Amino acid sequence: MRIGVFICHCGSNIAGTVDCAAVAAKAATYPDVAYATDIMYACAEPGQDAIIAAIKEHQLSGVVVASCTPRMHEPTFRKTVERAGLNRYMFEMANIREHVSWIGKDIEANTNKAAELVRMAAAKLRLNKELKPKSFPVTKRLLVVGGGVAGIQAALDAADAGLEVILVEKQPTIGGKMAKLDKTFPTVDCSSCILGPRMVDVAQHPNITLYAYSEVESVSGYVGNFDVKIRKKASYVDWVKCTGCGLCTEKCPARKSYDRFNEGVGPTTAIIIPFPQAIPKKASIEREHCRLLTGGKCGVCAKVCPTGAINYAMEDEIIEARVGGIVAATGYDLIDWKIYEEYGGGRYPDVVTSLQYERMLSASGPTGGHIKRPSDGVEPKDVVFIQCVGSRDPSIGRPYCSGFCCMYTAKQAILTKDHIPDSQSYVFYMDIRSPGKGYDEFTRRVQEEYKARYIRGRVSLVYPKGNKLIVRGADTLMGVQVEVEADLVVLAVGAEAASESAKLAEKLRISYDSYGFFMEGHPKLKPVETNTAGVFLAGACQGLKDIPSSVAQGSAAAAKAIGLLSRDMLDSDPQIAFVSANRCVGCGKCIEVCPFKAIQEIDLRGQPKAEVIETVCQGCGLCNATCPQGAIQLSHFTDNQILAEVEALCRF
Amino acid sequence: MSVLNTKELRIIGFLCNWCSYGGADTAGVGRFTQPTDLRVVRVPCSGRINPLFILKSLLGGADGVLVSGCHPRDCHYAEGNFYARRRLELLKGFLPVLGIDPRRFEYTWVSASEGQRWQHVVEAFTAQIHGLGPARGWPEAPELEILNAVAR
Amino acid sequence: MSIQDDIKAAIAKALQDIPCVIGWGAGPEPLRATPLFMRNAADVENFTAGFLAVNNPALYLPSCKGVKTALVVKGCDARSVGQLVAENLVKRDELYLIGYPCSGVIDVDKVAARLEGKCEPGEVTRLREENEDVILDTPGGEVRLAKKDIAADKCARCRYPNAESADVFIGEKRAPVVDQDEYADLADFEKLSLEERKAFWEKELSRCIRCYACRNACPLCVCRDHCVASSREPHWLTQADGVRDKLFFQLIHATHLAGRCTGCGECERACPVGIPVLTLKRAFSRQVEDMFGYMAGIDVNTTPPLLTFRLEEPEIKEREW
Amino acid sequence: METVCLNKQDNSFTRAVEERSGQVVSRCYQCGNCTAGCPMSFLFDYPVSRIMRLIQAGQKETVLSSKAIWLCAACNTCTQRCPNEIDVSGVMDTCRQMARRENKFGVHAVRAFVNAFIDSVKFNGRSHEVGIMALYMLYTGRFWTDVDLAPKVLPKGKMAILPHRINGRAEVAAIISRYKQGFSDPELVRARLAAAGGQGAGASAGGDKGSRAGHGKEAAS
């Protein structure tokens, strides 16, 4: 093999603390190195051209570039060597910037270290093999998981682009959290007025199949061809027959059921249509509350239903589908605010969450849009808002800012004044976070025009005294303790990843962070991709965001999916495992551990052998580390290649 | 090229590409100064690491070996680090039987965003290895001893 | 020896529909029995069990794959079989196991030590068992030795004297010798300092002749012809004749057996130069037991610990950084 | 108010507080939760959240001369509520200890009470309420402190006029005197530990196995 080595200065980024020429001179003495030089900017056009020229001039068969991290420019240089006629895998990088020049100032030590890293790279390169991808056909259908505003946007964009879309929503209606909101900031326009038409579009789009009250049961397969099972939960109502007339919900005698859509503000019935604009507008029975399903006696809804749609014997149904790509848009849940005993949430009826307050504000909510104290139905005058309940709190493992609470609290303070002109709002805040178009102006308006009193500090205790709630807190700007006698306390509860998001992540084989938010492929450059090819993210499931950002990400995820599924064939990554059948004893340990079910047992002349399903293998190499006889090897990271790197260090 | 002027000891790191290698990059981008002893072998996943790589390194003259992967539950490949945790923990417990101080081998989890944590890990581990001093080598075949001497 | 006859009867019965039964027969000298492959009634006559039935017949199983095979097994042999079944290396329904209560097996090296100065083990002309003793006829007259003094080390810590998984069990089950393996041998070894341990292995391994008898005797070394020790792809081991490479082979063997080794001790018995190679494997076994509560070869339905994981590992105390 | 020159910020003070208290004061993001719940805040010259900020800014003089650190009741409410898991109460305790070392007593009465208490323990081995009050009045000159309470307790025999002295009071007094002589100085003790147990630490093979058992039973579980 004839290896060429290029030591990049990266301007002064590397050359400032590494003697690049000395490294190149040292590299020239390594086995199989035919050419070594230093170069100002390897990644710039002149640098790439110089590499191509050197490959041709010195008949190089492999290239080492010592520069920045391979996570940055490995793809760049692979293309460079490819342009010079080499296979793209006949290339190695030594990271002498992030791992050397940027973390130490000792030039002697850095130069020595850089030279050793180059030695490792060259030693590995000597064992590199040419690898070629394979291609396979693509299923042009998209699965969108989650029917909130992000999922709706992704589904509509993809469907408009001509893709078939399957939209799966856990609740009986799409709309997500946005459908529960009364108004939106900073325009204070009606939430259901802007979301409603989009929901109707979903229902009417010829390319969209909607499975509401359904969940993803399992996912197998790989990019281009995922096999998905969807569990359609038993709603006990035949939705083909149901017209959404609502007669059943009027007659149902189980009138003390928990109202999920209205966040428990007031009770509802066991058979429900969540709200008037629900899509699909179909009734469903919540099993745990239904008298017939739990106690065996009742049957009122079946009696009154004009179309005979009620079916108490209904069971969950599994639907199977093959899709080419998946968009996860599972949104968020509120943090459990009841753990803050000092605020009395859950103990004192007049301490409510922001989302409950939203339902109290909404004209379609259980109070008909009239703000009333849950305890006695009286209109409150002094309303205290406590921000950051559950946000920015490392002690409960939620150190992050939920992002939208400052804004919705300001909106709720404005709406409070609109509803009750002689009311006074008090907002306890830590910092006001309002970056966004018109956002900061909005938080000023609430203070200047609506005269909400903003108190910079936290609340220590809320307790009832008489028919008031005493709110004890601090105003840190004044440096004093303050107390407010409140009629109603609204907790601006922070958000966390939806409760079952981890389960879905495991089904989709995508990673999630310690809070349960799905991990994007790259925090800057791949914000909607995941590290599992063909799975994209939209909305708050990736990280908390407000409505416009969720919509934007929905569109972005759709664009990525459309791009992927616009192709007829896909290439598979060749850095995957391969089996030498003659060494394999068919023990199946690799099959046992493979996280992707990418290895199958085959019969080779009567002997069981392992075989890698090339399009499924993700290239983790767990099988390689598991196989005792080393019969299964990970291409580009074989035992011998890693051993060569170890040897390059240990021998010298 | 022997280890630099005896200032450095030979420390080999096996880092998963997705989290810890990224974390080391993040530390570099943040200019978090670190000791220079560590040499990093990049592998796709901590699950790729055969404990024998570590034994090979330690028998081959490494003074310390550091393995770092994604935090449990954050594995890019979903499960690799869970397997690694079992294998590496067993290995660590095994080293004393060979007369190798178990502190010469550590494994940990560093995510791609934890540049500062990576700096801390490298500093702490390097200090630990320097505290233990150079490892005593294992006898090689006589002919190799000569060859190595020549190579040096 | 009614048990012996009963076993023979069971073997004869098994041979009615199984082509081959593996057990033990008289060996070349009175102290040694040898593996016996029985195919007919005449073969069965040569069968012997008991104190001399040292070899682990599970060793032959992977090469019998696809053919229904019967084995006569001691408790420890049955564990090896169990582990092979657990790892899907042999199929349980292709096996027929004849178990009997084992009261320990001979360690010829210990006999040699006892005879030191009197005669060589090879000069013993006859061995008789008498309750807890054996009587040896030697050129210098009869020598009586207590079985427990010349039994293999593993027998003193035997937890499973009965092949619990046998399809047919001949005789009365015996109580385990110990309830819990305290790994006293390891504790003794660990009285050495780290330096002394390293020196110990350097000295021991310097005798190694790389004959791989340890590997060939191991019933769980299923790679056989594909052992990484003799491959260049992957190329883990050089042919160099230093302690480092010799030790590294033992480490390969030990790590490959981590969580799989049943402690049958055949590797150590097979070693012609007496290197205590089982110690390395037992060091792993102790940890596997402590950490995962797993003992190889006991429960064929439990996934071996290194082929699975738990999201939280309560027994793994990761170090804080 | 004086201008604080930030270039001259005394980081050594911040470090000293962090080291002695074991708390990372820089974690404080000034949410104000500690101040909000502080029962003594109404007597403070600086609210507790501001004390935390002053420590972050290295304002040693202001912190150690403050009244607040002496008026803290050590009720732990701040510690309980701190979202960043800072033991704020412990930080206040540390500041008090440091102030005492520097002979700074923002509230003389508290110092007098502390001294009266310790002296009582030194004399008797136990604290003796009447004795403490007597000493306290002596140290402060506040001779009418709580005399209104006397009629409520004395007739009921609740306050012993004479102290309960323990046999081991010399031993207790010796603890206090050894403390005053600097026997518990960390550097001194560390040096002695190193001299005594140097070889034991590194050589033990198991590495982490030989760590000594904790004193608290709960701590071990």
Next chain:
Amino acid sequence: MSKITLGYFPGCSGLGTSAEYEKSTRAVCRELGIDLREIPDWNCCGSTPAHTVDPVLSSAFSARVFAQGEQVGITDVITPCPSCLSNLRNALRHMDDELFAARVDALTERPLKQEHSIKSVLQVIVEDIGLDSVKARVRKPLTGLKAVAYYGCLMNRPEKVMRFDDPENPVAMDQVLEVLGAEVLPFPLKVDCCGGSMSIPARRSTPHLAGKILDLAGEMGADVVVVACPLCQMNLDLRQGQSRAAGLKYTLPVPYFTQLMAYAFGLSDADTAFKLLAEDIAPAFTCMSRRSDEIKAEEARKAVLAEEKARAAAEKAAKTQAGTETAAEKQPGGKSRANSASAAGGAA
């Protein structure tokens, strides 16, 4: 009942201002089968002043206490006083650090050889003895007594050190009082600070803090404020006059929970030691018995009504199902009136 033996650290105030706590605690423990072995020649834990000086000094006082216990084989200790508990517990926690322990040893010159534990009397009663055992001993239930439980700061805080009950909304004392028969009002200021030892050097704190607690308790209609801490008790009870002088409208007795236990167990006046309280408890008991009578009368009225109803139902059943045995009679011994009534109704 099986007896348990535990080391006992009374704390200095038990010899003085909290004599009633000390007496009643010993009496209650005796009744519940807790054998208290007092640590011989124990010394003061140093209270708040010691750790104001130095945590090492404070821990050294505690360490001597444990060393005294160790000498006679005591390693599991309980104490009624939360302040002592906090000091002793913190000392153990700090001494897990090797250097810290060595510094303490340098002061005591008596290194601890064993592991020790320290718990509050309340915790032992709730967790080890159990509420059922407490309930079984009640002879004079506190029916009709409206109580609020006040825990103070130190019993449950800091959470990670004390590891007992909820740090924001503790319920252990509430539960004890409930099994004694009292009506326990949900008191929001359970863990608000009373000012602690600051009441001496900073007198103004008492009416401001203790006064606020008493005020809310009074407003909620409590007869008593029940406590578990000598310092709290002093601030709420002994200094109640100071709060009243500053405007407090109520007069509230502030007994220790152990005193009420002793009372409910039917123990002697010497054991309840109510007379040592500054604020007389008699008015509270007067309210209690008046309310208890009302409750009894109401119950009796309900019982009569229920019986009438049951009888009517039974008659009706007998009429409609004449000749056949009614199911109600076959019910295995109706446990309560309500039970048999519903059974009869079911048969109808």
